[in-house]
Amino acid sequence: MIARIAKLAALALAVAPAALSAQDIAVRAETLHTMDGPAISDGVVVIRDGRITAVGPAASTAIPDGVEVLTAKVATPGLVDARTVVGLAGFMNQPHDQDQLDTSKPVQPDLRAIDGYNPDEALVDWLRSFGVTTIHTGHGPGAVVSGQTMVAKTWAKTADSAAIVPRAMIAANLGASALDREKGPGTRPKQIALLRAALTAAQAPAPAKGDGPAAQKLDMQVWKDVLARRVKLMITANRAQDIMSALRLKEEFGIDVVIDGGAESYLLIDELREAGVTVLLHPTMARHYGDMENASFTTAAKLREAGIPFALQSGFEGYVPKTRVILWEAGWAAANGLAPADALSAITIDAATAIGLGDRVGSLTVGKDGDVALFDGDPLEYASHVTGVVIDGRVASREVR
Template identity: 70%
Template structure:
């Protein structure tokens, strides 16, 4: 069954979102890549009540009696998609399942992904089948400040079941994707930055409680509260910027306001490695196979290797696609990076532990370690080989997929 057949078949299935009920599981692998140390040959991962309680060689790791045992050639942590709009953007690509962008105003930081996230969207199930257990999703490009993102598991009947961080970052966008036509604002790059600075300065200047015309206390607006969280370092500003001039504009905002900045996309980051490293900024890099035109005409398959060599923390993402099936798969994107300068372990780290660190959830996901969530991906061969399949997925100790993808 090909990719699109599986995708559309899943849309007809009832109950494709999984409500996790932790099991007692032993995962065995000929190779276990923990991302917390060297690969373990003939290793095991023991999961008790949804949490990893042991990781090690099968020969020396005690296996509890009565635990379900599942096996695969290669075992990795559950994969982490560092930036997507899945769950807000649906596979039908019709008005009723497209909540990733509200165009009623250019600056809307008050919009929360968790209020629009649909964990039963078939794309969530589809990604889960490839071993992706955690996603950083939310409002996408098309507005200067499009809303707040969230970090969620790819299982759960409701957003509250799935969520890890309900308010993760504030998504902003620079360049043509967030420009407007005609006389509406912002119409230029300079106006984009001016509006962002205005929003930050307003939040910086406004008292905690102002007064209305009648002298009554007036609490700050939702917009102001969110931008204050950015100023306080409680929520990073996630800036989608591909061109070098837009990346530099974002870095200037970071320096001016002392905010926590994460670069998204960053097609021309390889031109600015010194500036990005000195600014201490993390990068959620564009999918390597994203079509190289327009803002991405200077994109490169090798940018991940360049960033790694420069010592800049980065992760890969599926990003946003305007056409069906509305998403890419980070497993495949990392595979391309592994064939273009990144070492195998470095590519896997970019969709596991390094992605988890950038999202601030490394205490729960991204590696196979005692005390972390029981999220595991199982493969029948090298995950980056085209002919390999994801043959099993475990989330919080629950087997949520056992159909080869």
């Protein structure tokens, strides 16, 4: 274990970028997957002032003089991890670097992810080295409402500069991970009752000025924002019964709900499609036990076939190194029925859309952020390597991973 930790720490130092300065840059690839149309043979992406200014075949896309040109066999948009706790959960797996869960109360929607996010965490560097440029991260499973999530770029050196959406969603959890038979809630009905009580209370008129403790006011404002559909309620639910409870809550209060996990979502295809929800699907290789004992390698393919919007994620792991890599998860999904193009979409444009940023990241489109991942082969092949990462037009990694 000590040797593994030391190796990860050394890797973090090796791949962590120095202070990244803005630059004009171009990427030329034998195959360019823009995720905004067909792949381009011998394609070019030009980035100026952090934004994409040109995309197309090299024969018809001019590269400005004096611009550094990175080359690759294959290039894709920077990868988007649709659900993780990286930056709050650290690779040391010790109390001092585990801020993704506070167990003092079962419902704490006012806990902000940005207040616990550590951009210098080794796992942020780890994910970036594998082409992940955007992460939807924050409070994790273990409480009925564990806190808020945020969307961050993986290059910045302060939480404020990393965050592109400081409050993305409110993280709720149903099922075994959020049950406490001693302190409560001890049953699934109690979990839903706590959520229903919080939302019902927020429907009441605002209390008189000065009434109630400050923490209660913060909680209430969050729930009012959920009711007003200013922020989505992301509910981690893997059992079919818990997914259905989440859908009932959505219907009852008319709120926007995103299903996180969804191990048994393949059993509820019609219900999910009718509800119009997005699924942040569990990592393909997640361990199949407990609430995930009925998870399937083919769920991603079934959701795609049914037209249910979904994205892949790295999720949360309770052991070192605390995270998975979405690139590998997409590869496994492609090996189990999901078309390769759809697997790549699930960690780029579909993931960006799922977290509300499809207009900014996830595809190589003029006007979007200059985020590019470079490879020496098919990104979904195990033998391929990431050879470079560009974030907001900055070279964030030149390592071969």
